Structure formats: structure tokens, C-alpha cells
Amino acid sequence: MLDNLPANPTGIGASILRKEDRRFLTGRGNYVADLKRPGMTFGVFVRSPHAHASLGAIDTEAARVVPGVLAVLTGADLAADEVGGIPCGWGITGRDGQPMKEPAHPALALGKVRYVGDAVAFVVAETAEAARQAADVVEVAYDVLPSVVNVLDAVRPDAPVLFDEAPGNLCCDWEMGDRAAVDAAFAGAAHVARLSLVNNRLVGNPMEPRAAVAEYDPAGDRTTLWTTSQFPHVVRLLMGNFVLKIPQHKLRVVAPDVGGGFGVKQFHYAEEAVVTWAARRLGRAVKWVCERSEGFISDAHGRDHVTEAEMALDETGKFLALRVSTLANMGGYLSTFGPNIPTNLYAPLLAGVYTTPAIHCEVKCVFTNTVPVDAYRGAGRPEATFVLERLVDVCAAELGMDRIAIRRRNMITADAYPYQTPVMVQYDSGDPVGCMDRALEIADWAGFPARREAAARRGVYRGIGISTYIEACGLAPSRIAIRLGARGGLYESAAIRVHPTGHVTALMGTHSHGQGHETTFAQIVSEKLGVPVENVDIVFGDTDRVQFGMGTYGSRSLVVGGTALSKAADKIILKGRKIAAHQMEAAIDDVVFEGGTFRVAGTDRTRSFEEISLSAYVPADFPLEILEPGLEEQAFYDPVNFTYPGGAHIAEVEIDRETGSVRLVSYVAVDDVGTVINPMIVAGQLHGGIVQGVGQALCENAAYDEGSGQLVAGSFMDYCMPRADMMPRMHVETHNTRCSHTDLGTKGCGEMGTIGSPAAVTNAIVNALSGLGITHVDMPASPNRIWRVMQTAQLPQAAE
Amino acid sequence: MQPFTFRRPADLSEASALLAAEGAVALGGGMSLLPVLKQRLAAHAMLVDLSRLPPLQGISATDGVLYVGAGTTHADVAASPVVAGTIPALAALAGGIGDPQVRNRGTLGGVLANADPAADYPAAVLALGAEVVTDRRAIPADAFFRGLFLTALEPGEIITGVRFPVPAAAGYAKFRSPASRYAIVGVFVARGAGGVRVAVTGAASSVFRVPQMERALDAAFTRDALAGLTVPPEGLNGDIHAEPSFRAHLVGVMARRAVAAALA
Numbered sequence A: 001m002l003d004n005l006p007a008n009p010t011g012i013g014a015s016i017l018r019k020e021d022r023r024f025l026t027g028r029g030n031y032v033a034d035l036k037r038p039g040m041t042f043g044v045f046v047r048s049p050h051a052h053a054s055l056g057a058i059d060t061e062a063a064r065v066v067p068g069v070l071a072v073l074t075g076a077d078l079a080a081d082e083v084g085g086i087p088c089g090w091g092i093t094g095r096d097g098q099p100m101k102e103p104a105h106p107a108l109a110l111g112k113v114r115y116v117g118d119a120v121a122f123v124v125a126e127t128a129e130a131a132r133q134a135a136d137v138v139e140v141a142y143d144v145l146p147s148v149v150n151v152l153d154a155v156r157p158d159a160p161v162l163f164d165e166a167p168g169n170l171c172c173d174w175e176m177g178d179r180a181a182v183d184a185a186f187a188g189a190a191h192v193a194r195l196s197l198v199n200n201r202l203v204g205n206p207m208e209p210r211a212a213v214a215e216y217d218p219a220g221d222r223t224t225l226w227t228t229s230q231f232p233h234v235v236r237l238l239m240g241n242f243v244l245k246i247p248q249h250k251l252r253v254v255a256p257d258v259g260g261g262f263g264v265k266q267f268h269y270a271e272e273a274v275v276t277w278a279a280r281r282l283g284r285a286v287k288w289v290c291e292r293s294e295g296f297i298s299d300a301h302g303r304d305h306v307t308e309a310e311m312a313l314d315e316t317g318k319f320l321a322l323r324v325s326t327l328a329n330m331g332g333y334l335s336t337f338g339p340n341i342p343t344n345l346y347a348p349l350l351a352g353v354y355t356t357p358a359i360h361c362e363v364k365c366v367f368t369n370t371v372p373v374d375a376y377r378g379a380g381r382p383e384a385t386f387v388l389e390r391l392v393d394v395c396a397a398e399l400g401m402d403r404i405a406i407r408r409r410n411m412i413t414a415d416a417y418p419y420q421t422p423v424m425v426q427y428d429s430g431d432p433v434g435c436m437d438r439a440l441e442i443a444d445w446a447g448f449p450a451r452r453e454a455a456a457r458r459g460v461y462r463g464i465g466i467s468t469y470i471e472a473c474g475l476a477p478s479r480i481a482i483r484l485g486a487r488g489g490l491y492e493s494a495a496i497r498v499h500p501t502g503h504v505t506a507l508m509g510t511h512s513h514g515q516g517h518e519t520t521f522a523q524i525v526s527e528k529l530g531v532p533v534e535n536v537d538i539v540f541g542d543t544d545r546v547q548f549g550m551g552t553y554g555s556r557s558l559v560v561g562g563t564a565l566s567k568a569a570d571k572i573i574l575k576g577r578k579i580a581a582h583q584m585e586a587a588i589d590d591v592v593f594e595g596g597t598f599r600v601a602g603t604d605r606t607r608s609f610e611e612i613s614l615s616a617y618v619p620a621d622f623p624l625e626i627l628e629p630g631l632e633e634q635a636f637y638d639p640v641n642f643t644y645p646g647g648a649h650i651a652e653v654e655i656d657r658e659t660g661s662v663r664l665v666s667y668v669a670v671d672d673v674g675t676v677i678n679p680m681i682v683a684g685q686l687h688g689g690i691v692q693g694v695g696q697a698l699c700e701n702a703a704y705d706e707g708s709g710q711l712v713a714g715s716f717m718d719y720c721m722p723r724a725d726m727m728p729r730m731h732v733e734t735h736n737t738r739c740s741h742t743d744l745g746t747k748g749c750g751e752m753g754t755i756g757s758p759a760a761v762t763n764a765i766v767n768a769l770s771g772l773g774i775t776h777v778d779m780p781a782s783p784n785r786i787w788r789v790m791q792t793a794q795l796p797q798a799a800e
Numbered sequence B: 001m002q003p004f005t006f007r008r009p010a011d012l013s014e015a016s017a018l019l020a021a022e023g024a025v026a027l028g029g030g031m032s033l034l035p036v037l038k039q040r041l042a043a044h045a046m047l048v049d050l051s052r053l054p055p056l057q058g059i060s061a062t063d064g065v066l067y068v069g070a071g072t073t074h075a076d077v078a079a080s081p082v083v084a085g086t087i088p089a090l091a092a093l094a095g096g097i098g099d100p101q102v103r104n105r106g107t108l109g110g111v112l113a114n115a116d117p118a119a120d121y122p123a124a125v126l127a128l129g130a131e132v133v134t135d136r137r138a139i140p141a142d143a144f145f146r147g148l149f150l151t152a153l154e155p156g157e158i159i160t161g162v163r164f165p166v167p168a169a170a171g172y173a174k175f176r177s178p179a180s181r182y183a184i185v186g187v188f189v190a191r192g193a194g195g196v197r198v199a200v201t202g203a204a205s206s207v208f209r210v211p212q213m214e215r216a217l218d219a220a221f222t223r224d225a226l227a228g229l230t231v232p233p234e235g236l237n238g239d240i241h242a243e244p245s246f247r248a249h250l251v252g253v254m255a256r257r258a259v260a261a262a263l264a
């Protein structure tokens, strides 16, 4: 355990209030939709109402004559202007050694539309209302084709094919692990447990819908795009270099305040390119604000797997080998990280916290007539955890073992780190047994049978479930990522500018969209440089202000960006020591920096941080012969390994026997996040993450109609977001081990709630129903679904 | 949303005159009408705001009848001591509609005119044998609801209030949609002068009565009287939240819970 008692009241370990909340809570946030530019125009996309159709003529005449309309642009115009397609950021390789199929993804559809919501035209007008009216009268000739939305259907031989170059709708047939070793272990196993499951498709639904404003300044030949993005520099690189061919120094991308991302905003979207292209074409600023219903059919979706998993065990419950086969939905085109999520971020997590010696995972990435699927909070790791933690419960049930005992039997013990798994990754640190034991204690696991009996007396089924999990985050070591198909590095950057007064501006390559970076990073600077957080401003989200950075996703900001920040601070301190040594006529090695003061070790000769800062800019008493003036340093940090946060989550539920309604009555999470910078922010990330996972487990479901390919759950009237009244008071605490390779020992905490919770809740539901012989319930565990499984279990109570 | 003119008439006759115009539509709390306009599924040239018309306001109880003005919001019905003192099940129903924002804006008249198959009030109006009062006539509940979003109202007719006969006992039980919080199935049970009436909302294209349950409860007004009774799934609504057979099952469950609530 680390104890983080802060010596510095605003340093590492202090639960200070979030600096950014003054702005947000008083309505002074600055979002893309708030932006007004001189002469600004408004754009609206015309989207396909069909899941799959050949695109005929697009008649724009009626739209063009709507008063105020400036342009009606189509894929043909894009092609005429030689605008490139939307690139995919990862290229994975199939088991046959062939690269994945990567069909063209035009920013406005050409030839065919491939999902309901595929953009076919862009209308620009003087007012948003005129643009909307005109969009309504753009006449598109569609020749409707049969469509397919479900991966199981899409791989059938007679399925409609989206792309000629991808027969069978197969993007890639991928694998990881040692198939022969796994086959051998299965052949000799005393027992094999099997599970088929579906990981339900989700819509991310950040509170702020996507938006973009673009402007072209002919005077400087400069283009600016303001966009709701988690990674503005990457948008600049992808859009500037591959789509619109604008030189990087002539393109500025700004992501100002962004109201939640969850992955939905970590892709380069076609809309960004179209809005920017239109602004350059028209010579006017163009604004597009996505409506909520439009977001449902154009924001990349998450999850959507169908999986078969098998565990081979010996007679004592020891895991011998794991075999997993998954069909992963890619949607109608490849989104930025699409093929990476169900492969590289999935299979390496299948060891979980267990010593399973052999693992093989095969994944078929499949095109369907649905919105492209990409990373959503957790991205691959919740899917892996769900498979494994459900399967472990099935193993226990089939062997008649206790669910805790089988976990304990197979868990990696704290003394076994670093631990090399059979699926590439090497865990550096952790204590899953410690997390589990503490969670069992808080949740009073031992007292559960009495609670179950009390519930039964009230006519209610009660169940308890646990999920012991690990994840890989801090994306990512470029070395590994590039080997796995990344088409870019995954380092992070930070620059620290110390002003002559000792105030600090830190420029970060990451992007905060709710996580509280302005506070967390300021606390790191405060800790390192001994200045109060009030004296530190964190800047991000503007490619003109900030050096290159990869942005925020994969729980990477603190562990990768924070390490870069720490390293930049170390450079500041080193330079400060040189200046101080000169001024105090001491050797550099004799000057120490502690609590904001440079001191000649063992003496009372000191210089304050402010004094050194001033003399860096007013270099009167300064070693100009050996040192440049100024106090500004930058660091790029490329991690040596992923970080491996993890923990144990325990959920307890009650189920209404008559209606199948599930009530979550208790939730306990004990997580290992490494060093905690701000305990309040960590708790907040866990709370939010857990609720998102509970949403997946209990109610969220991006259901498509199989026949028409329409998204049935296309609004909040049908798509059920988790609500505050679904949640009990959560007990969240940490049980931390230090990460061995990040400067501060941090592991990250952004996604773990979402990774641990779906399995914990589902395991509790299955446990509640286990008396009826029920062994699995797919997510979301809606009342209707539970009632169905109870019916199928031939339950006298359900028929009452 | 398409542009429209907004009018707030001072009295009923001005309201009717305005509503006689082409493209004019009544506006209550706007909770159903405005989303439809915003999604561009409908466009109206003029919105005639009835929400502040004096004759549509007020709650009163006299001679065994509870009168609720059509402009009364759900929040006001839920909080009314008069409603609580006469038909507490109606107050509970209003308090369970949607969310606080919807309850603070939405009105009784708007719900009835809209006749959404998943709305709550229609079950109460039908089970209590209420009368819907308009600027032209009084329409008995059994004749008011005509189908999916269909009522007996004529073009331009304004609902001014509802007369609810106060029952000896009444209860409402709702299985709500987890997403919208509308009724997947809602059952209102009332034991009044003319016997027991059971009305079901949410399950079909329009609110309907269940004579079989009414007979059973006339014989014995107990939860157990309904044991094993429900409605057939044929013709019931099906969606991603509840298939028809689940709705049929829920009608039985909610009816028993409504009786239990009436007896509580």
C-alpha cells in the first residue's frame, strides 16, 4: 500500500476541488457549439435513411433554391476536389499473413450507402433553419439492397456483401496465442466449461453532442477547425495529411471545452473533414452541430461481439487453457481505431488475473450495415473481462466449486510479478488477491446467505457476484503498438513554461473532457515545483499553442502525459539548480531542490523558485556562458510497458420474481490504481465508470431491426441510459501497488469502472437465478429477458 | 422546428376562434407537441397556448366528483391535498409520470388529447368512468378513446377539464419503460358505484378495459380474485423493451398490484 499523505496541501494525494469546476458550474464553459465567427454559416448533413442501397442521382435543385442556401455538396464534389477518404489508424494482419481489408471510406458516400446515417450530402446556408429545410428537399435516388446488421448473419454465405473487396464481409481473420498448446491442453483436460455470449452494442452518448466549426483565412492561407475532439493533433495530422492535404503549419485544430468523450470523440470523423472542406470552398466559416438523434446514427458505437469461450481445467479447478472465438462488428466502414479494439485490446487481456498457461483467441472482424464500431470506454478490455469472469463462474458452477475458491486457486499472487502472460503482455505489479480479500470483507460476502434467505422470505431472488479483473492501459509503448499495426506513435508530451514570476503554464498533448486534468496535472506541477496549484495553468486542446500530442483515451493521460510532465518538471529543476549553483557559488551537485527552494545542501544558503525564475528572464546574475536564459522545458515520453490497473468488484442484486426487474442493492469496488494524485477525482472516475458498466449490464442496448437495418433504439425514449435512481451508494476504495515504470507510480483509472462492473453485475444476476438452473443471462438483463429465461427454466413462480 | 406564430388567448372563445384557423394547434405543456415539432415530424402555422386559460385551471371536489382543470400540471395533481383526499391513486399516478421536468410542464388535457397508448392518465379516466369536459360537451370515458393517438375530439375542440367520480377504492400499478418512463403496462382498478372497472394502458394501441377481471373483482375485491387472470398476447404491443407475451403477463401482475394498492 502506498500512503499518500500530502506534505504539500495542493500536491500529490490531496483531494482538492477541481479547478475547472468554477467555469463549468457557473455556465462559463466554452464549447464548440457556443462559438460564433464573423459571417458564420450553418451546415446540415443529409443522411441515408436506408441501411444498404446503391446511390443514384442526387437532385439538389430544390435545395439550392431555398432562400439562404449557399451550397449543396455531395460525394461527387468531394471527388472532384480530390478530397481523400477517411483513413484508419490501425492496420491489423490476419492469421494468413494478409493485411486486413480496408475499403475506401469517402467522407460523403459514393456509389453506395452502407448504414442508416451514412452521410450523402452537406447543405450550407446562412441560417441553420434554412440548411435544415433545404436538407429535407435534397432528393436522393436510392436503389435499396438487402442489408445485414448482425455479425452472425453477416458471415453466412448468402449474406448481402458490403464491399466487393471483402468477400464474406470479412475485414480480417485474426488470432493471438498458441493454438497447438491450447489444443493439447484441451485434449488432456479433466473438464471443459463452455459459454456462448453476446456483448451488447452500445452508443456512447456523451452529454455534449459532436460539433465542428471551420474557417479559412485567405490572408495567411490558414485553416482553423474547432472540433469536439479528444485528440486535436491527431485530427490535424489525419485530416491535414491524408484527407484535405493541408500542410500542418497551415492548419490549426482546436478542441476547446468538450463535454464528455468516452471514446466517441477520439476518432477523425468524416464530418470534420467535410465542414473544413466546405469552409475553404465557400470562403466562409461553417458550423455544424450534431443533433442528439443524429448522434445516435453517426457517432461510432461500441462493443457488439458474439463469442464462444471454453476453459480446460484439471480436477482441482486449475485452469489449463482458454480458447476464445469472437465475431466483432466493424459496422459499415473502418473507424480510426476500429479493427484494433476487438483484437489488440481484447486478446491480451484474456489471461486476466489468472495463471492460465495457454490461451488462444481468434477474432473475425466483420462488416455490417451499421454505424462504424470503435473504442468506447474500456475498449476491448470490458469485452475480455466479461468473457473471462463469466466463464470462471461457469467453471465454478460446473465443478461444484466455490466462486472465490476457484479464483484463489488460479490467481496470480503478489510475489509473482513481473508476470508474463501467454498473450503478449507482461504485468509489472499488482495484488489481485489483496483487492479481492478486501472487497469480500467490505461486501460481507460471508454474510450473503442470510441476506439471500431474508430476500426469499420477501419473495425476491437475491444474488451476489464478483469480478476480479485487470486491464492494460496507458496506451501505449510505441514499439509494441507499431508491431501490432498502429500507424503512429503513442507517446505523450508536456511542456512547462515558467514565467518570470514563478507562475507556471503547462502545455499538455492530452485533452481533458471531464476528467479533471486541469487539477490533476496542476497537482503534479505543484508537487514537483513546490508552487501552489493556483499558480499553475494547464493548457491543452489547441495545436497552435501545444506541441504535438496524441490526446486522451485508453486511460493514458496521467500515466503517459503525467510522466512526460514529471520529466519536463525534472528538467526545469535541473536548470534551476544550475542557475542557483551559479548564484550561490556552489557546485551543481551540492544544490538540492526541496519544497520550492533551492538550497546548498547542509547550509542555510537558499534561492526561492520565484527568484530563480526571475533571474532566468532577467539574466543579470546568470551563467550565460554555459546556459541559455529562460525557463521552459519540454518532454516527450514513450512508455516502456502498458500499465495494469485492476481490482475486485462485487455487486449484489435483487430480482422481482414476477416482473424480472433487477435492482442493484450494493456495489463494492476495490481497485489498484497505483499512485493516487487526487483521491476525489479517482473516486469520481470510478463512480462514473461503474455506472456506465451497470448501464451496459442492465439497460443499454443499441438494437437494430434485422429486416430494415434501422436503429430501433435511436433516441433516449428507447435507448436506456443508466440513471441515478438505479444506483445504490457505491463503496469505492483503492488497494494500490506502485507501477514500476511510470515516474510517479501511477497506473490510470479512467476505464476500470466500466471494465469491472458488467461482469460483476451479470454474475450477481446469474447467482440470483442459479436455483432455477440458469447459468447465463446476456446483457442487458432487461426485465423481459429475465422473465424469458425464467420461463424457459420452467419456473413455477414465473407462471403464477 | 419550422417557424410558427405563438398566441396566448385571454378566454375560451378567443381560443376557439384562433383554433378554427388553418394550421392552428392547441398547446398545453408542450411535452409531446414540441418534440414532434423539433424533430420536424410535424409543422404548424400557429400554436395556441391554452396552459394559462383561466377556465382550464383549478381542482375541486363536490358531491362525490373530483374536477381537475385540463391545464393542471401533473406536479400540481400529484401535490394536491384535494386529490389526495378523494382519489389518492390519481395523485400517485400523476406523481409517477415521466420525470420532474415533464411533470412540471405536462397537463391533463394535453395527455388526454394526445392519447398516447403508453400514457398513464387514460387508464384512470377509463377505470374511474370519468367524463371529459370540453368547450362543447361532456364525453364519457368509454366513448373518448378511439385508438392509437385517436380520440372523440373534433377539430378545434378544447378539453377544459375532467370530472372523476370519487370511487370507494382505487389503485394504479405501472410497469414503466426503463428508458422513457412511460407505461409499458399500467393498470388502474377502481371500485365505484357501478361496480369494479379495470383499465389497462401501455399494452395495446389504446387503453382498454378487462371485463373478465372486472367480473372477478365484483365477486371478490381481493388480489387473489385475479390469480391466473391476464389477457391474451395477441394484438398487444411489442418493442425492444417488452414482447407481447411479456406485456400480457405484466397485465396480470400489475392488476394484482393495483388491487393491493387499492386495499392498502
Ligand SMILES: Cc1cc2nc3c(=O)[nH]c(=O)nc-3n(C[C@H](O)[C@H](O)[C@H](O)COP(=O)(O)OP(=O)(O)OC[C@H]3O[C@@H](n4cnc5c(N)ncnc54)[C@H](O)[C@@H]3O)c2cc1C
Binding pocket: B025, B026, B027, B028, B029, B030, B031, B032, B033, B034, B050, B070, B071, B096, B097, B098, B099, B102, B105, B106, B107, B108, B109, B110, B111, B113, B114, B116, B118, B119, B120, B121, B157, B158, B159, B160, B180, B181, B182, B183
Ligand atoms: C420524457 C417524457 C416522459 C414522459 N413520460 C410520461 C409518462 O410516464 N406517462 C404519461 O402519461 N405521459 C408521459 N409523458 C407525456 C407527458 O405526460 C405530456 O405532458 C403529455 O403527453 C402531453 O401533455 P402536454 O400538456 O405537454 O401537451 P402538449 O404536448 O402541449 O400537447 C399534446 C397534444 O394535445 C393537444 N392539447 C393540449 N392541450 C389541449 C387541450 N386542453 N384541449 C385539446 N387539445 C389539447 C395539443 O394540440 C397536442 O396535440 C412524457 C413525456 C416526455 C417528454
